[in-house]
Amino acid sequence: MKTLLLAAVKVILTLGLFALALRSIDIGDVLLHIKRLPLSLLILTAGLLLCQMLVSGVRLSAIAGVVASSVPLKIALRINWIGAFFSLALVTFVSGDVVRTMMLRRQCGLSMRESVGTVTLDRAVGLLASLLIVSVTAPWAIQLTADETMRHSIEMLAIIGFLIIAGFAMVGLVARHSKIVEIVRVKIKSSKIVYVLLDIMTVARHLFDARRQLPKILVTSLMVQIVNVTVIFFLINGMGAQVSIWQCMLIVPTVMLISLLPFSIAGWGLRESAMATGFALVNAPVAAAVAASVMFGVFTLLLSLPGGLLWWSSRVAPPLRSAEST
Numbered sequence: 001m002k003t004l005l006l007a008a009v010k011v012i013l014t015l016g017l018f019a020l021a022l023r024s025i026d027i028g029d030v031l032l033h034i035k036r037l038p039l040s041l042l043i044l045t046a047g048l049l050l051c052q053m054l055v056s057g058v059r060l061s062a063i064a065g066v067v068a069s070s071v072p073l074k075i076a077l078r079i080n081w082i083g084a085f086f087s088l089a090l091v092t093f094v095s096g097d098v099v100r101t102m103m104l105r106r107q108c109g110l111s112m113r114e115s116v117g118t119v120t121l122d123r124a125v126g127l128l129a130s131l132l133i134v135s136v137t138a139p140w141a142i143q144l145t146a147d148e149t150m151r152h153s154i155e156m157l158a159i160i161g162f163l164i165i166a167g168f169a170m171v172g173l174v175a176r177h178s179k180i181v182e183i184v185r186v187k188i189k190s191s192k193i194v195y196v197l198l199d200i201m202t203v204a205r206h207l208f209d210a211r212r213q214l215p216k217i218l219v220t221s222l223m224v225q226i227v228n229v230t231v232i233f234f235l236i237n238g239m240g241a242q243v244s245i246w247q248c249m250l251i252v253p254t255v256m257l258i259s260l261l262p263f264s265i266a267g268w269g270l271r272e273s274a275m276a277t278g279f280a281l282v283n284a285p286v287a288a289a290v291a292a293s294v295m296f297g298v299f300t301l302l303l304s305l306p307g308g309l310l311w312w313s314s315r316v317a318p319p320l321r322s323a324e325s326t
Contacts, residue, residue, distance in 0.1 A: 025276075025287045033239040033291035041238045045231055045295070049303050052227040056080050059220040063122050064104065066210040066217070067203070068114035071104070078310050079103045085307025088266050088300075097123060099311075121203040127260070128165055129221035133253040135161035141250040144281040157254070172204025228256055231299075232275075235292040241284040251278035255293075268297055 057077030064071040071079075079100050087096030097119050104115040134141075138158035142151050207214055232255075233248040255274040259267030272293045279289035 025290065029287040030291045030294065033285070033288045034295060036240060037235070037238050037295070041234055044234060045299055046303065048227050048231050048234075049299055052224055053077065053081060053084070053303070055220050055223045055227070059125070059217055059224070060100075060118070060122050062213045062216045062220070063125070063206075064108070064110070064114075064118045066206045066213050067117045067121060068110045069108075071108050075108060079107070081304070081307040082311040083307070084300075084304040085311065088304050094262075117203050117206070121206060124168065124203060125207075125217055125221045126224060128168060129218070129225055130253050130257050131161035131164055133222070133225055133249070134158065134257060135165070137250050137253070140246075141254070144247075144250065154254075168204050172206075172208055225253055225256070228252055228296075231296060232292055235295050236279065236284060236288050239285075239288040239291055241279070241288040243279065243282055243284050247282045251275075251281070254278065266297070266301075271297065 054077060057073055057080050060080055061071050061073050061076035064076065082103060083096035083100040085096070086099040100122075101112075101115045101119045104110045104118055105112055108115075110118065135158040138154050142154050145151060207217070229245070229248045229252045232252045233243065233245050236243050236248075255271060255278055256267075258274040259271040261267075261270060264270050272290050275289040275293040276286045280286055
């Protein structure tokens with residue numbers, strides 16, 4: 001019952017956010033911009049997002065190797081694809097992470113602790129890469145607007161981003177010293193729940209314990225964000241807007257961060273409102289910005305659908321470690 005109520009609330013919020021994004025533009029104008037997209041650009045968009053899925057699989061495989069044992073790229077890609085499907089099918093990206101955790105355990109033979117740590121670190125690194133780009137580019141993003149409220153908002157987001165990144169790294173460094181973690185556990189009267197929470201909070205320690213994989217994890221995380229920027233750049237310019245790749249770099253990562261807020265279904269509505277606001281700063285047509293966001297969401301949705309078929313076929317597949325031992 002609670003799940004249905006949450007879904008209903010998210011549907012209402014999503015529709016409300018869409019109405020907010022479309023309040024000052026004509027839907028017909030949005031559709032007209034979409035119709036301008038050439039077939040070659042649609043194929044390029046699909047190709048870029050498929051490459052992003054591959055890069056995400058490389059990152060998950062590398063992180064699994066850091067936390068527990070290496071997962072073959074083919075398996076990691078399958079798990080990510082299935083996770084993407086359930087993130088959309090079950091309203092929230094947390095659902096996809098739960099499914100990825102269970103599949104790492106069942107298909108790859110990882111323990112529950114290893115599976116949770118792998119997915120948590122994968123999600124955290126992706127979020128930190130987005131925060132890093134937003135924080136580093138903030139001095140240039142501020143120059144896009146003269147509105148003091150927005151300028152202060154960008155400054156605060158940059159500061160918060162740097163603080164989160166620094167905090168994540170600091171916790172990871174401290175957690176490398178097991179004695180400190182044990183002292184904390186004793187101080188707060190350790191229980192199974194506390195052990196699990198501490199383990200999740202200190203996943204950053206794995207990055208410092210496996211420096212050989214660290215460059216691959218960082219590069220793939222940044223590549224995922226760069227693909228988002230590139231896709232939006234091609235889509236919005238294909239609709240007739242004149243926006244540079246640098247302007248997209250200043251706007252798109254912040255938009256993607258906002259779309260992660262758990263107020264709508266898969267970021268729909270939030271993303272369109274943020275795109276309209278962001279690209280208005282560079283004098284791009286609002287209808288083109290909203291249309292580009294809609295097409296980004298449509299492509300993401302369509303490319304996640306094969307994950308459902310992969311999930312169905314994987315239900316009868318033997319665990320990886322069991323298969324290797326026979």
